[in-house]
Amino acid sequence: MRSAAPTAKRERRAPVDFAGKTYLAPLTTVGNLPFRRVCKEFGVDITCSEMAIANNILQGSQTELALLKRHKSETIFGVQLAGSRADVIGRATEFVSRECSVDFIDFNMGCPIDMAFNNGGGSALLAQPRRIERILRTMRHVADCDITVKFRTGVKNNVNVAHELIPQFEAWGAAMGTLHGRSRQQRYSKSADWEYIGRCRGAAQQMPLFGGGDVLSWEDYWAHLETRQQCDGIMVGRGALIKPWIFREISERRVWDISATERLDILKQFARFGMEHWGTDSQGIANVRRYLLEWQSFLHRYIPAGILEVLPQNINDRPPPFVGRNDLETLMASPLASDWVKLSEMILGPAPDGFAFVPKHKSNSYEG
Structure with a gap:
């Protein structure tokens, strides 16, 4: 499915009103369409596809293309793209914008896994602002929907760069950003740095900044959003995997002792x-x-x-x-x-004879 070079964008769709809405994080493997439907049943506002590799989309990978499917219940839906080359990301963005039912396209600059990082994608991009600029400007040029960005505090522990990049993301065309409060080096260990997320909120002029990391209760959610006013919205990832009814708890501001x-x-x-x-x-x-x-x-x-x-x-x-x-x-x-x-x-019903299961994700385990 190799397409021509990106062309000029068509008439833009109405921008998404992101601020204050609950957002289910794009989750590789476990963030599939049936799981997103479960979370919609519990009231989540914004959903996003699993991370899709731009180059695989252009090559017509049926597995990758299946990730782009939206269910009719998903009221605000985006597709997350990953890659490191502006031309490839641009063509994939144009394809998704033209052929898929989406309200926004998210660009991944937060993935910490070695495969993405060693290929210059995911969180490795945080050390390459000029490359990010080319990618975001290209995406913004060819898409007729909002472009959003997901990123981490930086590559290394205690070397935060997000506050420097946020104003640039906004200038390069991002309509919303989500900051996961950990570095790439931390992966999912240690606690998310919500104090830093709060400082970063002031770096954006008009672009809403969502925060993410460690939210597992309605108390966590509203403390970050209202009491401390650390962000304009919150993305929930592992918390929704552990208890997808968290979105009902958030809206009703109560603990559900579910049976x-x-x-x-x-x-x-x-x-x-x-x-x-x-x-x-x-x-x-x-x-x-x-x-x-x-x-x-x-x-x-x-x-x-x-x-x-x-x-x-x-x-x-x-x-x-x-x-x-x-x-x-x-x-x-x-x-x-x-x-x-x-x-x-x-x-x-019964599993096949000899069936055994080993989890794919390491982030479901506890790290020191």
């Missing part, structure tokens, strides 16, 4: 959405099981509010072993992949 049966119903709903998306044949069911298990590798970290000694749960605290209020609640808290498979079998 194990209600949580199982959420998994059943995901499975229904998954079969609509991936199909009901053997391969479709295999996909549903795989993504359900990937999600369960985060879900098991939830500690039921009714048995917590101190509220709210901290996302970076390793939960102590506990016995649930019933056998299902105990099973759902198990860190063993074999128990996650048992849960999947309660919903999808």
Whole structure:
């Protein structure tokens, strides 16, 4: 699907009003369309595709193109692109803008994984402002929708550069920015630096700045947004994977002591959405099981509010072993992949003989 060089943009769509809206982070693998539908059921405002590699889109990769699909329930939807070359990003932006149903296109400058970083993409771009300028100006030129940016504090610990880049992102055409409060070197370890996010908010003139990192409760959310006024909105990532009902808690400003049966119903709903998306044949069911298990590798970290000694749960605290209020609640808290498979079998039937599961994501584990 190699297209010609980027052409001039068409008439622009109305800009998105981002400020103050809840935003589900683009999440590789686990941020699939069925999961986003679950989060929409709980009231999230903004959703975004999993990270899509620009070059793979241009080569017509069916796997990559599938990431661009929007469900009708997604009221404000964007596609996140990753890459390091302005010409490639530009052509992919033009394709997405022209062929896909999107309200915005997000450019990834936050991915910390080695594959992206070593190829000059993701968070490696934070050390290359001239390259960022070429990319964002090209995206802004060819797209008829808003261009947004997601980035980290910097590449190395204690060498923050986001505050210097934010005014430039805005000048180069970004309509909104999201700052994950960690460096690339930190990955997902240590706590997000919300004090720094708050300082960065003042670096933008008109561009809304969202913050992200460690939000797992409505108390966290509103403290950052209202009490400390550290940002214009908040992107929720791992918190939504651990408890997707967080968006209802945020809107209602209350803790939901959700039962194990209600949580199982959420998994059943995901499975229904998954079969609509991936199909009901053997391969479709295999996909549903795989993504359900990937999600369960985060879900098991939830500690039921009714048995917590101190509220709210901290996302970076390793939960102590506990016995649930019933056998299902105990099973759902198990860190063993074999128990996650048992849960999947309660919903999808027996797994194939010899089936075993190893989580793809390391960020579902606790790091020091």
